[in-house]
Amino acid sequence: MKNNCRRVPAWTRRFIAYALLLLLAAAFLYPIPLDAVLHTLPKFQFGQLIAALISDGQGELIAILLIMALLTVIFGRYFCACLCPLGALMDLTSRIRAVFSKQAFAYKPDSRFRALVPILSLVLLWAGLNLPFGLLEPYSLFVAKSVFYSGPNLIIFLVIILAAVSGRAFCNCLCPTGFILKLLAKNSKFHLTFKDSCLKCGACSRICRASCLDGKNKNLDKGRCVLCLDCLAVCPRDSLAWGEAASAAQLPNRRPFLKQAALSLLAAGSYLTPEALRAKTLAQPPLAPILPPGALSLAHLNAHCSLCHSCVRVCPNEALVPSGAESPALWDRPVLDPYQGFCQYDCTLCTEICPTGALVALSKEEKHQARVGLVFFEREECVVVRNRTSCGACAELCPTGAVRMAQGLSGDEEPVISENYCIGCGACQQACPVRPTSAIRVNGIFIQQTAARPVIVETEDLTLTDDFPF
Template identity: 30%
Template sequence: MVRKRKIPGYLWRRLSQLLFFVLFLFLFIKTDYTGSDELEYAVNILFRIDPLLALAAIFAGKTIVALMLPALFTLVFTLVFGRSFCGWICPMGALVDGAAAVIRPPQGTVGKDLRPVKYYLLIFILVAALLGLPLAGYLDPFSLLVRAFSFAVYPAFDFAVSSFFTFTYLHAPDWVNAVSEPVYDFLKNTVLPFSHRVYGLGLLSLLLLALVLLLNHWQRRFFCRNLCPLGGLLALVSRFSWLAARGGDEQCGKCRQCRTICRMGAIAEDRRISPADCNLCLDCVALCPRQKIHLSFQRPQPAAGSYGITRRAFAGTVATGALLPLFLPGRLLARRPDPLLIRPPGALAEDEFLGRCVRCGECMKVCIGNALQPALLEAGIEGMFTPLVRSRIGYCEYNCTLCGQVCPTGAITKLALPAKHATVIGRAFFDKNLCLPYAKGIPCIVCEEHCPTPDKAIKFRPQQVVNSRGETVTVLQPFVLDELCIGCGICENKCPLPGLAAVRLTGEGAARQAGQTLPGW
């Protein structure tokens, strides 16, 4: 009888990583308009199971964020299965491991042990969040990954594919187009976005992701080992996990192959395996020549090493996290926002919005009109990567509520369509030095034609003016009825003037909702 060959555990882990990364790409692509104002899938689930973002949103927003309750599953999963979330599920971890196949990081323990850094970052982030300064989204692996894909990778992919098929359509013979056009239609319906998008901070987002991957050059899974604050949180929980890897013993002699191959540096010189660092990748199980390493549901053996946190460094980290919010100019901006700072419809009051927003980029990815763009310093340092409306790039679609549907923390409230129609995010005003009917006596009604409100927020007054040729003519000069304008920005977007538009938006009159805070906070 032929004995069936057993599939090594590390191959199951690789398959799991591949499947979850494909799932991530599927949900990422589906974070888009597909012909309906309702999304078919829970496209924001990746962020909702992130306990780091959940804690940061709760601390900074001073409220229980019901949307983030699925993060409890990740904590329970870690308590049972250890830090296997990092090794088997996390799409950033899968991408880092994939990059290691190209970058070829050194094996074994290299350089100074920097693993305590992730704990310092975790403490700093949570203390700062407790005092109203949200920083988790800047280092959270999911936010880093989705921002880079949304702002840089996906738009570049769309541009490259569309340019290729446009070239073939214009220059290739008919028999080529007979094949290429159905392929392009298929890609448009399945993979490519609903419309072409452009974003600011795309290069910066891509460079941050590239840095995470390039750190593999110095140490395998450098970011996951040393810098990931989510990994730090899961490491704390996994110290008490039921499932853990058991190392070798004195019978192994001088063999240290398991320690050399470990991608997380979890195996000590005496072969004890730290449950806080081990992500159960199973490489050591497969490569141990004596088959001494195994997994078991038992009380974990004493952890190899300690947290590596000194009292002085801990106190300094807490003090920095507590004092930093007091010195940022963004604290004032949260109370007196920039008049040109326009947030999405349904956004909470500015200080609460900044506290809950995890800088994931989901709302900007799904915005039909490409109006939502990442902020740089418009809302202070703490507002970086938060969404704001840039009407010259795009406009807020009148019949769209998708941004509120994808927000994982409720920083943008999910609005019903009638409520969205009545929600004011800003007001339009005319610059009479630029507007053609005012400045040059040239007729232009483009802004009024595109105004989506039923009664038209832009009206006209007939006025006799002297044009640039010295002729007296009657033109219709536009003006805005503030009580009808909702600030969608389509008038600014469609203004035919090059450069600065003659009609622009301000945040005046914006309806910003107040969230609920916990008693005593």
């Protein structure tokens, strides 16, 4: 009976982590019924919030970050234990591995080299190069590279191999989020403690995926502990507990306190971004890709986007895609490709779920006038003009009336453009039957604008003069 009791914390932790992992994965696969999940879970991704902080993001996100950081200082790395989707995936991998191999983990002392990669990625993020951060930050990595959506991806494959071989090594050696949480949790008020009954058997060290428990010496590296609580379940004498530090000796002393103060200053300093340095790295692309709605400008998107591709995954029309080689300055950030799909007039999903505020949430009314590009009509290529046949596919789809069929240069009906109303949704480009290049296309704009409000005229309905005109 007692045996089962001490499994409860580990089981609870695991249940929460797996449930959230499942919910998040399912929400990206079925965004319509699970939109509530998409609107909440990504907002509590610590790494995304760090990206928001570094890019001088919205105050609301920074407030969440500060609260989550404070909770880490008190309780340790609860984020890594329960909220991190990649962490849950790695735990799952470790458990599957345990079925095939009984090889144990072992305590390893901390090393300064472990800080190298995370610090580098954070410095580059600060300087405006988001790619390394995007490849290492667990939420970005999970959503953008996950096997669930985009087919097997080498990076996620490597992460899983790493998890199978050495547990949570990723979290303490490569993960930028893990690195910052490690600094915050180093002197957490609540943590694992050894009771006097401990016989130093080392069973806990053999199960510790973060290699942070030194059971032989009754020693714990609090910073690296990801709170999986599995050690509580394996201790044969029930000698481990999680709780408030008991003795005065374990209270933070001056040195770690100073370290934490320095870290806080560093975080605050990131608000003072060197604009000149960022301007260099956030260059304008040679072509004109269409940025997603709410991106505000190329500079805003480049600065805030963490490459997580959440917007790409949720776009119901599959219109958002990661930018490719044709716009290198965008570095894998989302762009609208009207040949894939058009931006649905009433849809604001991508702007709502963006976890870093790179896409600013738009109301339906704002979205109706949010211009992301401008229509360009290559009249000579239009089938109506060339063949004198009826088509009108572009005007049919245009939600704002920017493209209408009216008397044109030819004297006959042809697409006629009123640029004022164009929001650049790309519906016309998608509908146009001319291929490989549509006769009507959207050119992206680097600073997004507000289009003219579509004309609303309430007119009396006409009535029939004859009861039956036939």
